Amino acid sequence: MNTNDKTQLYIKLKSIVRISGYGNIDTYKDFQKGTGEKIYKRSGGIEQFFIDELNLNNKKDLEIFTNNPKVTDKINQINILFTNQFSSNKARRTGFGTFEKFYTWYLKQGNTCHYCEIEQKKLSELFESTKITSTKFNATLHIERIIPKKPYSPNNCYLACSLCNNAKSDLISEKNFKLYFAPGIKKFYKDLYAGKIVNNY
Numbered sequence: 001m002n003t004n005d006k007t008q009l010y011i012k013l014k015s016i017v018r019i020s021g022y023g024n025i026d027t028y029k030d031f032q033k034g035t036g037e038k039i040y041k042r043s044g045g046i047e048q049f050f051i052d053e054l055n056l057n058n059k060k061d062l063e064i065f066t067n068n069p070k071v072t073d074k075i076n077q078i079n080i081l082f083t084n085q086f087s088s089n090k091a092r093r094t095g096f097g098t099f100e101k102f103y104t105w106y107l108k109q110g111n112t113c114h115y116c117e118i119e120q121k122k123l124s125e126l127f128e129s130t131k132i133t134s135t136k137f138n139a140t141l142h143i144e145r146i147i148p149k150k151p152y153s154p155n156n157c158y159l160a161c162s163l164c165n166n167a168k169s170d171l172i173s174e175k176n177f178k179l180y181f182a183p184g185i186k187k188f189y190k191d192l193y194a195g196k197i198v199n200n201y
């Protein structure tokens with residue numbers, strides 16, 4: 001493992017697999033219940049687990065990762081996603097099973113609305129510049145269920161902007177929404193972003 005691989009693994013263990021207790025170690029390593037505690041409780045604790053997994057020599061070596069602002073920023077960013085979109089929502093926790101599965105699904109979405117294809121970054125800019133305002137919605141892409149009656153799962157979810165998600169609701173199928181509604185919403189965002197139109201009312 002080179003340093004870059006170790007960095008990625010550290011981020012994964014901290015924020016995606018979320019190793020914070022001995023029980024998490026058992027699950028991650030597929031150990032029998034209680035094994036993680038038996039190994040690490042009296043010999044360095046959770047910190048030693050990270051040292052072992054990253055193939056490091058000591059605590060000092062671990063500081064390369066714990067004191068690296070790029071690493072801690074990335075971890076904080078993933079933690080925000082965990083808190084806002086996963087742990088606070090029981091149906092999502094149940095549907096996706098683990099945050100790792102949720103995160104894998106999330107990365108595949110590419111930070112864009114599945115329907116109108118607006119990027120999260122552009123949508124945030126539209127809200128921040130008050131080209132679009134709302135008392136109900138913000139720029140954050142929603143986690144939309146393709147078939148609203150079915151549970152959350154990687155196969156039944158897409159990221160969708162608030163306009164697409166609310167317009168589609170449980171009224172329009174994915175196929176019809178893409179065909180009849182998404183092109184209009186796409187054009188609206190494009191013209192608004194380019195300053196061709198305003199949206200005052």
Ligand SMILES: [Zn+2]
Nearest residue numbers: 113116161164
């Ligand atoms: Zn959209």
